Amino acid sequence: MSELTPEEKYHLTTRNLQETLGGEELKKILSERDLTLYWGTAPTGKPHIGYFVPMAKIADFLAAGVHVTILLADLHAYLDNLKSDWDLLKYRTAYYEKVIKAMLTSIGVSVDKLKFVTGTDYQLSREYCLDVYRLAAIVTEHDAKKAGAEVVKQVESPLLSGLLYPGLQALDEEYLKVDAQFGGVDQRKIFVYAEKYLPVLGYRKRIHLMNVMVGGLTGSKMSSSDPDSKVDLLDDAKAVERKIKKAFCEEGNVEQNPILQFLQYVIFPILSLSSDKPTFRVTRPEKYGGDILYHNYQDLHDAFNDRKLHPGDLKRGVTDALNALLEPIRKQFSSEDAELVEKAYPTPKPAVADDVNRIDIRVGKIVDIKEHPDADSLYVEQIDLGEEAPRTVVSGIRMIPKEKLQGKMVLVICNLKPAKMRGVQSDGMVVAASTPDKSSVELIEPPEGSKPGDKVWFKDFKTNQEPDSRLNPKQKIWEKCQPFFKVNEQCIATYKGVAFQTDSGVCTVPSLAGASIS
Numbered sequence: 001m002s003e004l005t006p007e008e009k010y011h012l013t014t015r016n017l018q019e020t021l022g023g024e025e026l027k028k029i030l031s032e033r034d035l036t037l038y039w040g041t042a043p044t045g046k047p048h049i050g051y052f053v054p055m056a057k058i059a060d061f062l063a064a065g066v067h068v069t070i071l072l073a074d075l076h077a078y079l080d081n082l083k084s085d086w087d088l089l090k091y092r093t094a095y096y097e098k099v100i101k102a103m104l105t106s107i108g109v110s111v112d113k114l115k116f117v118t119g120t121d122y123q124l125s126r127e128y129c130l131d132v133y134r135l136a137a138i139v140t141e142h143d144a145k146k147a148g149a150e151v152v153k154q155v156e157s158p159l160l161s162g163l164l165y166p167g168l169q170a171l172d173e174e175y176l177k178v179d180a181q182f183g184g185v186d187q188r189k190i191f192v193y194a195e196k197y198l199p200v201l202g203y204r205k206r207i208h209l210m211n212v213m214v215g216g217l218t219g220s221k222m223s224s225s226d227p228d229s230k231v232d233l234l235d236d237a238k239a240v241e242r243k244i245k246k247a248f249c250e251e252g253n254v255e256q257n258p259i260l261q262f263l264q265y266v267i268f269p270i271l272s273l274s275s276d277k278p279t280f281r282v283t284r285p286e287k288y289g290g291d292i293l294y295h296n297y298q299d300l301h302d303a304f305n306d307r308k309l310h311p312g313d314l315k316r317g318v319t320d321a322l323n324a325l326l327e328p329i330r331k332q333f334s335s336e337d338a339e340l341v342e343k344a345y346p347t348p349k350p351a352v353a354d355d356v357n358r359i360d361i362r363v364g365k366i367v368d369i370k371e372h373p374d375a376d377s378l379y380v381e382q383i384d385l386g387e388e389a390p391r392t393v394v395s396g397i398r399m400i401p402k403e404k405l406q407g408k409m410v411l412v413i414c415n416l417k418p419a420k421m422r423g424v425q426s427d428g429m430v431v432a433a434s435t436p437d438k439s440s441v442e443l444i445e446p447p448e449g450s451k452p453g454d455k456v457w458f459k460d461f462k463t464n465q466e467p468d469s470r471l472n473p474k475q476k477i478w479e480k481c482q483p484f485f486k487v488n489e490q491c492i493a494t495y496k497g498v499a500f501q502t503d504s505g506v507c508t509v510p511s512l513a514g515a516s517i518s
Helices: 006-014 023-032 049-063 074-079 086-106 126-136 141-147 160-175 185-197 237-246 258-274 297-305 311-334 338-344 477-484
Strands: 017-021 036-041 067-072 115-118 180-184 207-211 280-282 292-294 361-371 379-384 391-395 409-413 419-421 424-426 432-434 441-443 485-487 493-495
Touching: 006 023, 006 049, 017 023, 017 185, 023 207, 036 049, 036 160, 049 067, 049 086, 049 180, 049 207, 049 258, 049 311, 067 086, 074 086, 074 160, 086 311, 086 338, 126 160, 141 160, 141 185, 160 180, 160 185, 180 185, 185 207, 237 311, 258 280, 258 297, 258 311, 280 311, 292 297, 311 338, 391 424, 477 485
Parallel strands: 036 067, 036 180, 067 115, 180 207
Antiparallel strands: 017 207, 280 292, 361 379, 361 409, 379 391, 419 424, 432 441, 485 493
């Protein structure tokens, strides 16, 4: 055990946190022994400088004698809206472990006492899976959806994976045998969910420690998917300078200022790890007063609030401090681990021009549907495609009950030449998958969060080419492309093996793996 008193351990464990649930239990444990705790992260997008917030806190935990486990939650990453397949996850999990160790080393923290665990090492065990089913038998859809409200993308009809996510995170506390879980304040509803349901399963309620969420450089949430909102850990010095220069930092604004937030919750806590008198330097030319030194965040905050510190000067100081933190990480991954980075986050292939780009495929919503007056095998639909008025589309999908199609989100080819079908003009074609004998038909379903008018695109073929306003029947573009439209084994709609995609994710069918699409 460390030589600190229980009170000193409690101070180190809870300082700079936004909230603690179970503070009295924490004090009780620290009066008897050292705390055990885990922090989990799903290996999806590349870690960015926002990850220094939990790293600074993990440094405090280790200094307080806490036994820290870092969970590399690969199963959670897979459940996160199909952002990563298993091949990528293997490399991304390895990258996350290496980069977390590199971050801690860059701030002077030994990683010898850290324990790293990969989720699928235990989350596929018989006991864990049975507990997932036990949870499923007692948790309501309302509670599961509410628990993930800040973490899982909220849509009207959520995927089951998003409803399972909070339960898995709660069970991790029991299967990692910890006293506490640490995470961002955006995890609070999941933590409350865990406190409610783990005792129902016969497991004890854990302590929950929450750090603040640092805002993105543009003023929104810092996100791996928004390059302008964050600095990547492997960005070079010039890229860091450019991004910090563009960051939102209004003069005198101390309430909504991501640069100040980063100083408060990353720079000063990290500087305090090696000195009782941390020093943050703002470099200025002598003609503007020369360099300024700040030894605590409050003095810097007050100077900025009083407009004694200019945003440009503050940004230069943060750029220098940030580059000092990132340089050892950049060196490691520019040499020995460069191959791992490429495997985990492959350089996107240049888009290839393809006739599929000439086909205008969009998301539509069936707002009205009737039987065709003169054809038993056809429906006449009114489909909202994000235009001024719905389009009339005639479809041969009568094997699907009409009531299941009303209000349904579908994919529509919008630039075929209008054609009369048994006396009714059709201005589009609903896209569906079918077995060779047409005995089974399923609609291609856009991802949750899609809206009428969203365009469908194909990653490997995405260029600046706009679809034809109207396909020329003589060129037979649709006829040339259609044989390559298939459903893969994961029930994802593809063209030449590349997924149908909107900005919200990939397009799928419920069950017809291997079917053709027309």
